[in-house]
Amino acid sequence: MRHQLAIQIGPVAFRIGSAWRSPLDALAGLYADYPEPADGLCDFTVRLEPEKFWRRFIRPSVAIRGDYILPDAVPLSLAHGLLAAEMGMNLQMALGQKRYLLLHAATVEKDGRALVMTGESGAGKSTLAALLGERGWRLMGDEFALLDMDNGLLLPFPRAVSLKNGAIAVMEAEVDAARFGPRLDGTPKGAIRHMRPNGDALSRMGEGARPALILFPRFGEAAAVRAVGQAEVFIRLTQASTNYVALGRRGFDALTGLVRGVPALAIDYPDTDTAVGLIDDFRRELAA
């Protein structure tokens, strides 16, 4: 393709090709401190190309394609090309990743113990993970948790954090402006701004961690904590996984292993500071 870029994120290498220069310039800026794949190869290919050939020039419209494709995916405007690249990488993971059990979850780590946060869109897992990542935890990923089915470790996938709407200002108050991508207004998901994880998260992207706690956060309620039974955790995690069914017996064994070995809590929180406080309390209890 006309323009291309390769990025290594945790154990996964992507090759992104584009018919236009601007999405890859934005991507290269956002992913400035990430390594290139050491072997020059990739696990997945993403393509950003005109939906129809004339749409390269006239009202450019970016179709998100690659090794794996959603036939009915809606194209984005060229101004949102960076988002298209991000969505393209996520799509390859969701449809094509078969080496690890993939959970739609955010993960942070401290003292070798990993905290997995999962929940529906809007539950606040991305924001919480991003915030914890600036307050003494290591951000392992805000979107996908990769469970190694051989040893039960979680592997980092620290792609740029995708902040939406209200979360953007929360993180802008916390983090150096140089780590942000451009603000994208009017996307299908509202306003979006990407944030590069800090140096600790990037330099340790090859380092897994043992899961210690599973959390189901819910934003916008009065603070409350309840324990979640194993059966419920199991069902919720099968729903949070994109490839659980495809992994068959190995996926089942890995997921039941995780559920049996790790406690789970549902927390409601009115604001992120309350949640961060609660989570640090849990960590101290687990460490004690």
Place this chain on the structure above:
Amino acid sequence: MNNARLLVRALRAPASIGDCDWAGLVSAARAEQLIGSLAFRMEGRPMPARIAALFEDARRDSAHARTQALWEAEMARRALAPLDVPMILMKGTAFHAADFDACIGRSVGDLDIMVPRDRLAAVEAALLDAGWEHVKDAEGYDDAYYRRWMHELPPLIHRTRDRMIDVHHTILPLTARPRPDAEAMIAASATLDSGLRILCPADIVIHAACHLFADGDLAGGLRNLWDIDRLLREFASPDFWRILDERARLHQLHGPVARALRLANRLYATPVDHALAGRPRLSDRLFEARLLARNGWGQEKRKLLRFAFYIRGHWLRMPPMMLARHLWTKATR
């Protein structure tokens, strides 16, 4: 080298692949739904660690695809068991059920079955009863078109398993010029130990050739031709070639079968019966170019040639006046 050609070479002669455009090979194979087959062909060969790991994933994934395909076949068998109708598996599911070499790494999308035409209504009712649903509007033009002119029912999808089933009563639309003998196909079909039925070997090859060269626009053609290569290598014998010739004539599909033999031989070096394959034709090159119209980013190339084959697919499917009416209806609704 063109990456589709690299893919073909890797399938045909894995030992000949040294240092190559691995990313391009993988993307082309994924786009052509051949990553599983390629992963098995390349097993144990020297290659970069990342590619070896990808191929291992693909091999494991195809084991799951097989389980799922056979389970879907079993679900349909159970749904139709009370009807006492011969239910014949077709395409990928049949390869897996019969354990043909063609099943190694073969992905399976929809479940394709064939039943006698006079039992279609009962079969459809039984499937609807067992949880399958219509994909398209059951009152609309498409539905009426399927029922009147197609070789299969409008597609059904299972409510909870989300898998499609295509119920065929013959192998070509009724509007196409050749008229395959569906009754003869069903009569010659065989029961496997598992109780599932498949077509006889010659008819399996004829169906694959017909699907590729007598119907449609050759989309996914490299995979279909790879099926044909594997099937021919497994079935080849003097008797088989004789029966294939006879049955190809019986089904009025001698031309497409000969074409399939020539193209399989051209691309995959498949040993074929040269009397049946006939002399190379100039147009074989066009078919080859169309089959290889894919680059190392997985993109479709040669748009004009693809479009020409798209037109050809419709041309084969129905007489010109009917095609005009059909396209008019589709364009104006």
